[in-house]
Amino acid sequence: MDVSSIKNPSFIKDLSNQELEQLSSEIRKFLIETCSITGGHIGANLGVVELTLSLHKHFNSPIDKIIWDVGHQSYIHKILTGRGHEFNSLRQYKGLCGFPKTKESRHDVWEAGHSSTSLSAAMGMAKARDILGNTNHVVPVIGDGALTGGMALEALNHIGHDKTNLTIILNDNEMSIAPNVGAMHNMFGRIRTNHNYNRFKFDAESFMNRLPGGDRLRVSADKIKDSLKYLVVDGIFFEELGIKYIGPVDGHNFKELDEAINTSKQINKPVLIHVVTKKGKGYKPAEVDTIGTWHGLGPYKLETGEVIKGNEEGPAWSALMSNQVLEYAKQDKRVVAITPAMPVGSKLTKFQQELPDQFFDVGIAEQHAVTMAAGLATQGMKPYVAIYSTFMQRAYDQLLHDVDRQNLNVLFGVDRAGLVGADGETHQGVFDVGFLSQFPNFTIMMPKDGNEAIDMVNTAFKTDHGPMAIRYPRGNAPMLRDTKEHEILDIGTWTYERKGSNLSLISYGPTVNFISDIADELLKEGINVNVINARFIKPMDFEMLHELGKESMPIITIEESMLTGGLGSQIATFLKDHDYKNVLRRIGIDNEYIEHGDVDLLLEDIGISKAKIKSLAKSLIK
């Protein structure tokens, strides 16, 4: 069938398992072809084709609430709920979102992009059902990686205690984004290795009745029963928390899924079905991926799976940063690197291979990553935490209460700072400038190019100056100078990229190069502007700010961040505090969320375009 013509999932209930298998093949073919052009989280989706079909067969969406943790594995759900025909716009400007989106469909009952939210959301929906007297099912689908996120574990603790009806699907694909780490991962591995699937029907009680000499164990029957449960049911970890465990079941076998879900429906309390799936199933290049390359990626060649490279020059920002830190770590064993499940995205695999003892992938556990770094720093270590700006939000209090308040020497590589493009709203790195600026001890930097990034890493490791953040965007770093020297930057100093007499443009990061280009164009029109590289977002260069205040020229700040709390707002308060009269205009994100799409189009929308900035500049100098 033409899967892009599916209108809603009701037809699935009438299909035989053989027909469902046929449909699975067609969906896989559709996904592999479509994503080869659009890019996307292909690996995760190929792993849940049968699972998604089975969920829509056994539950009635949207009355029953299917909640996709993280959300990037919801492509099949989107196809089944009538959005297949929009897949050519996947993750593109004004196109289909790569994550669940309530405005796209009433079947999307929960939006996510960050991990580990589904169980708490499900608990809320289940209690709402109970209080309002409804009888629907609530079905969160959470990966084994996401389950180690602190919030998911907090939720398990509450769910097991509360005992309301919930059907948790544990999608265990042995990988989250990168290969999983952690004790729970090891536990799931033991279960998968030691047992055949489909053991959930084992009846502990009848087994016990057949036991010889059970009384001689001199323990109560209940104790034996509990113990036997451990012998035959593997989910003792969940059972201890008060959650009924069913599994493991083969997530690519409709019959096993049928049995497990039907069994779960007989139980009016929290149930966890342990479903084992294979990430990338059905597409060889994704199936054989062992490091997580196929988690999420851009367009690829259909036949070979070869990723189609862009034509950007320079090293990836992530690689530049990670390799630079590696150089220091080789010389000084106090330098260690920590990543919360992002060794590939943060380009730390080389570090991991070369210095495994100084490298820690802690899994999806941003809070732990940050506070562990704080613990390391108390002992004179120099930890480097590579973390995406958007995921850094998940460790806000750890940054504040543990790192900043104790003024510890932890260096943060704040990756994907600014707009990220295709991943969209949930992933934009636009809040960190604001929240880090509130913290008394943090130094916040952003390099305009790769050379400056190297100087900043050097500055961080050569000074003991408390917590420091080096922000860098997605993409590739321009290398503008050919130098072997690493400078130590004066903390809290900005630089003039050029001096002018009509107006000042202030920015940070690669946007500085962008405004330099604007300055070139303005010069041709006889307008001579200051271009200022505010490489330290905090502390600001107060000396230069006083100069600017005294010169009284208009100022335009340009930043790929929220205006509220941004550098422009800090400059506004400085000018007001000192009664400087400069006209100030701030360009950035004005109290709204920015959806997915090509970064250049998004920048245009928020006013970071050459035409708009030139026009504004001209209007200010008249």
Place this chain on the structure above:
Amino acid sequence: MDVSSIKNPSFIKDLSNQELEQLSSEIRKFLIETCSITGGHIGANLGVVELTLSLHKHFNSPIDKIIWDVGHQSYIHKILTGRGHEFNSLRQYKGLCGFPKTKESRHDVWEAGHSSTSLSAAMGMAKARDILGNTNHVVPVIGDGALTGGMALEALNHIGHDKTNLTIILNDNEMSIAPNVGAMHNMFGRIRTNHNYNRFKFDAESFMNRLPGGDRLRVSADKIKDSLKYLVVDGIFFEELGIKYIGPVDGHNFKELDEAINTSKQINKPVLIHVVTKKGKGYKPAEVDTIGTWHGLGPYKLETGEVIKGNEEGPAWSALMSNQVLEYAKQDKRVVAITPAMPVGSKLTKFQQELPDQFFDVGIAEQHAVTMAAGLATQGMKPYVAIYSTFMQRAYDQLLHDVDRQNLNVLFGVDRAGLVGADGETHQGVFDVGFLSQFPNFTIMMPKDGNEAIDMVNTAFKTDHGPMAIRYPRGNAPMLRDTKEHEILDIGTWTYERKGSNLSLISYGPTVNFISDIADELLKEGINVNVINARFIKPMDFEMLHELGKESMPIITIEESMLTGGLGSQIATFLKDHDYKNVLRRIGIDNEYIEHGDVDLLLEDIGISKAKIKSLAKSLIK
């Protein structure tokens, strides 16, 4: 002995258990007497007297790292490390801190005030030890309540996987702050109830060898052994995570503690010792507390335990808010209340008693609390989350990614907003204005008095206006009007408390009444000022701001919040954006942490004093 004369803990190693028991009594007497005058977290400390002595006997602080989770139970540790003579200044301005403080003592190796950080910190310290080639012990002490915080569970998952040497002390006193909730709590309860203490020496292997017919179970010997472990060792939950479990042991019995710690020292991998203690032990009024009143409190009468009340008028802010929400919940079952382990502090016990089905205490799990509220709101419910400002920090991304981004109708009662006094640095509620202001959809309010608080609750429940926060301070609410009518406030409107012609004073919350008093005093000197109640911190009253801009009078903003990101900074950007020339001065907390002490003294320090504000006002109008 005079416990206040103890200089360091080394003498403990030479004491017999009988002498340690004697010392325990003396310490208890000292604590009960001292805290009756100073107030403090007496209950938690009385529970860990023997445990603290035992830890300092068996470990060599500060070479061995003893890490106090939360930190409010470190009084005995402070006494043993030479700070007993400072206890008369406990929690007072410039006095001894109620939490570990590295600047007080080299024995305080980690600062905390928020829960659940110790395991991550310990992991950092342990890995530092391993990498630097040291051999010291690392000993985090964590309560059963704190263990359910997400970060602690993230840490367990990493610790069990990594297998480095750590000695985790689980201090199980059956209460965190309020009585514990959650599945893990139930699990610990089963362990305590079903078993005698001191079973940790049981040898599973020899037990198995004595079993008849074990082979007939047709499972491998290893499986039996694992299973027997479950029969005789209770910590299967931890063992499943790769952490060796020892216990439960009586935390008031030195011999049992000796055995457990000595056993743990034989094991070169992560060990958890489950220590059962009694909160408040040795002081009857604290021992019999079942709801958490004796967790942390002010001065009390030594003989009876009767708490000495202050002479403040009006209801406690927390009670006012919680009871108001209760009124709506009685009429509308969609209104539910959620607290992360603070039913007493947030005065929700009445709500809990009257509407148990609409009340959720989720334990120390701020992330889950907030996202569960979001889940409820997706189903048309109207959740109220009562949460201290400082603990709200722990759910930053849940507020942003789950609640604000989805624009859900969740009402937050942001308790202890502003300076909190005795708890100090880790507990000041001074960051929320800044970080919530960055979120596009949040409405932030703060009432000047109890009547306005009632109107704000009404406004929240009568409008469906997305996420809303009502901030309120510690202490009691002035009730300035006697009215039965509940208004619906126009969102984003401020009020003139009085109109003047020389200068504008702008503030929010009860500080508005304080600046009204200042205005009275200025009027006597012939200075006539606007007093503006910025009851909506976000959105601001742009219409009024334009008026103020056009009138061009100087403006002073006064706020008990960080200046960076505060209301004053938002006003500065507004004025700059619109080229208004008003002189603006902002009073608040300038890029520093504020330690513990009497709030009036702290306010004086940051410039919120009548004298300073009057002087500033006069200087601006010349």
